[in-house]
Amino acid sequence: MDAEQARIMQTLGGVNLAAHSVQGGMALPPPHGHDGTDGDGRKQDIGDILHQIMTITDQSLDEAQAKKHGLNCHRMKPALFSVLCEIKEKTGLSIRGAQEEDPPDPQLMRLDNMLLAEGVAGPEKGGGSAAAAAAAAASGSPTDNSIEHSDYRAKLSQIRQIYHTELEKYEQACNEFTTHVMNLLREQSRTRPISPKEIERMVGIIHRKFSSIQMQLKQSTCEAVMILRSRFLDARRKRRNFSKQATEILNEYFYSHLSNPYPSEEAKEELAKKCSITVSQVRRDISFSSVSNWFGNKRIRYKKNIGKFQEEANLYAAKTAVNAAHAAAAAVQNSQTNSPTTPNSGSSGSFNLPNSGDMFMSMQNLNGDSYQGAQVGANVQSQVDTLRHVISQTAGYNDALGGNSMYSPHGLNANGGWQDATTPSSVISPTEGPGSVHSDTSN
């Protein structure tokens, strides 16, 4: 910094008196209007004074102060000052216009924009990683994207912190240096002519110098963010298959909700959690969005080629039917021991995947009648859903176009879309009692 300072100081005012006059052993060249008619004595005087000025730096501070005071009080000081003013006026012309207001650097603007977009510069997004982590810990559902990329966020936060610390350091240094130079110039302006404009220009030079350093900082920060991005966010696209267990869980849900395979937010969360727990921790977590993706893909691919999924559907239908039967048996047993006036006790609203019979509780039986108040009724709809493929094979049920089949009030309609895809069955079902629960919208 000292060398830099010296270099800047060297350019102060654009005039190097030493080089021009003193060190060369020559007297100050006579300015216009002053042709040196006062004689050699005065020239010598000026030469002495200049020499004294130039040698100040070699002396101790106290000595220099004394010398300076002496100079200021010198009888020739006003005359010398006016001479210097004139020299300044002349040389100033060549400087003027050389350093005009430069337009904002496009590259710097790009860097600024990028840093802003990446959340490194500007207001912190989402309260930072610490806040995000705290929020996630409080909610207890580590399934959203913020958690999925918590590592990325943490790293980004680190970069952000370093960037701001460095930026602050630079700004502080810049301010300190500017203040220092300004004080120096003000001090010098007592012995040599320095206009406020010149000081301003000097400050501009310093700021430009510092902003070029800042640009380097911004550049390296951008690079760091880019590297981070490629390591984390872009890695999202790298596909890794879900584990068998996870696919099984998702398929179970899908085929047991074939009439309306649109899991609610809660169901998705539950599924994501379930999959992540079941799946070995080596594999990455199946997030909320992964579940959404999976169901999106599944719906579209199932619809596109139902025949291809027939076998799979049957498999899961049978599997779920067994579960449902077990659940029904348990429920019957339960109803015998418990009061029949307490329906759904202990099972309503619980999202229990292995016991998928509890998952779809619209209380509709095969004929569309309701089983209000009977717990076993809760399992019927899921049986309808999961057994549809089995039935269809023997009773000519067309899963894709059989929207009006008596076996299914839902399913794919003639347009190729799922009926009730936008309207929850609990809303349109005329037979559903107020106490009934659709697990898709509960939990």
Place this chain on the structure above:
DNA sequence: TGGCATGATTCGGT
């Protein structure tokens, strides 16, 4: 290595 399976992304529509 080619082809299929599949998770992720993009885009337009509602």
Place this chain on the structure above:
DNA sequence: ACCGAATCATGCCA
């Protein structure tokens, strides 16, 4: 915001 549809990109297997 969510969905369907198309597409991309990668994993997996014969």
